Amino acid sequence: MTVHDTPIANLRDLLADPDLFREAALINGDWLTRADLPVLNPATDSPIGHMPDCTAEETTAAIAAAEAAMTAWRKRTHAERADILMRWYQLMLDHADDLAMILTAEQGKPLAEAKGEILYGASFVRWFAEEARRINGYIIPSPVAGKKIFAMKEPVGVCAIITPWNFPNAMITRKVASGLAAGCTMVIKPSDFTPYSALALGVLGERAGIPAGVLNILTGRPEVIGATLTASPVVRKLSFTGSTRIGALLAEQCAPTLKKMSLELGGNAPFIVFDDADLDAAVEGAMASKFRNGGQTCVCANRILVQSGIHDAFVAALAKRVDALKVGSGMGDDTQIGPMINAAAIGKINTHVEDALSKGAQRATAKRDLTVQFADPMVLTGVTTEMQLANEETFGPVAPIFRFETEEEALAIANGTPFGLAAYFFTTDMARAFRFGEALDVGLVGLNTGVVSHAEAPFGGVKSSGLGREGAREGIEEYLETKAFHFGGLDA
Secondary structure (H helix, E strand, C coil), X not given: CXXXXXXXXXXXXXXXXXXXXXXXXXXXXXXXXCCCEEEEECCCCEEEEEECCCCHHHHHHHHHHHHHHHHHHHHCCHHHHHHHHHHHHXXXXXXXXXXXXXXHHHHCCCHHHHHHHHHHHHHHHHHHHHHHCCCCCEEECCCCCCCEEEEEEEECCEEEEECCCCCCCHHHHHHHHHHHHXXXXXXXXXXXXXXXXXXXXXXXXXXXXXXXXXXXXXXCCHHHHHHHHHHCCCEEEEEEECCHHXXXXXHHHHHHHCCEEEEECCCCEEEEECCCCCHXXXXXXXXXXXXXHHHXXXXXXXXXXXXXXXXXXXXXXXXXXXXCCCECCCCCXXXXXXXXXXXXXXXXXXXXXXXXXXXXXXXXXXXXXXXCCCCCCEEEECCCCCCHHHHCCCCCCEEEEEEECCHHHXXXXXXXXXXXXXXXXXXXXXHHHHHHHHHCCCCEEEECCCCCCCCCCCXXXXXXXXXXXXXXXXXXXXXXXXXXXXXXXXXX
């Protein structure tokens, strides 16, 4: 099978609302248009547009705009901020098809999957609009007569948001909606691979009534922008999703100013199938976890552990499903696996596969003839812990199968990594469900499901997978400080 695609000559021509496509940066309500750097369609490696490469001075201006806007924004009532967020949410739904088209053009995932991300991203805006009305303090009984102690919740302040390319819509809404609900102002740095989804959200944010300076979006290469954000004493919080290596570097850069941080970093998720599992459900879960976004997710199943008694049946069923996947441009009607984001991603996938095959792994799926932007979805058997893909995120559509014998062996392999973001396991033994689930050293556990991401649930990892939580009620706490307010002289 050979994949073909045509360059996107003018993305605006594909949109019902062409104004959503902005080749610009947003600073204090002004759109800075400058064609410094190209943005490529990953399916063809051809430009779909350009963006400004924002400077340190422009980053400083965005921080100053956010600081100036902070006073008025934090004074808005919780209900007023909630109403603005609900308008933003509705605009996302109204323009979901255009937002999905922009996302697919710059990121590559299939249009249907991109539409799903838009709706998923919008769900965070709705959730935190609702949570904005429920930011409550509390009263603490004083140990001293004539005093009252109030614990008050206040916004952290100006926040820097650095988001990845794999979910360019949802990673912004998950962070930004909670911060806006709390009363914070934002300086957003989207990935230089996928800036247009962020900018389209900025357009809709303006229409929803988010004031100038409250939401600023800086495009371009990360080094100068990131260094300016982390060095600024005005920026009181940094939220980052990306690699553990970059997260550690940002934490080091933030240390001198002691910023509050949320870090959602790398993963190495195990997906464990016990002999007593429902085979069909386990295969369905593996497909959902491993092959969503072509395997380019931090919570995807990176190591699939299957107990001996069900191993062969599981491999056969999974391989059949993987062989049936349709690979192609995200714009194709029946595409299920789009292009990888760039050549470096393809190179890493190929390196992992070649290393595994050289050490005894075998392919259980047919080999495809694909153009260079696409990775071959595959199932590998005979995988061992000595192989690269057992210890590093592959970030691609490769399903490596490890055979195991005992529950103790599976747990040792699952926890035998510095990462602790997500884990999945399938069993019908409820005693094992609690026992094994509690023993997994991760922040997210999926029992008999391959999906662990919802606006209503806390999302985040332990160990080298990061700090803090996004989503749920915990997500808004990340953007709040608690002030203890002591009232005296009440005994008169």
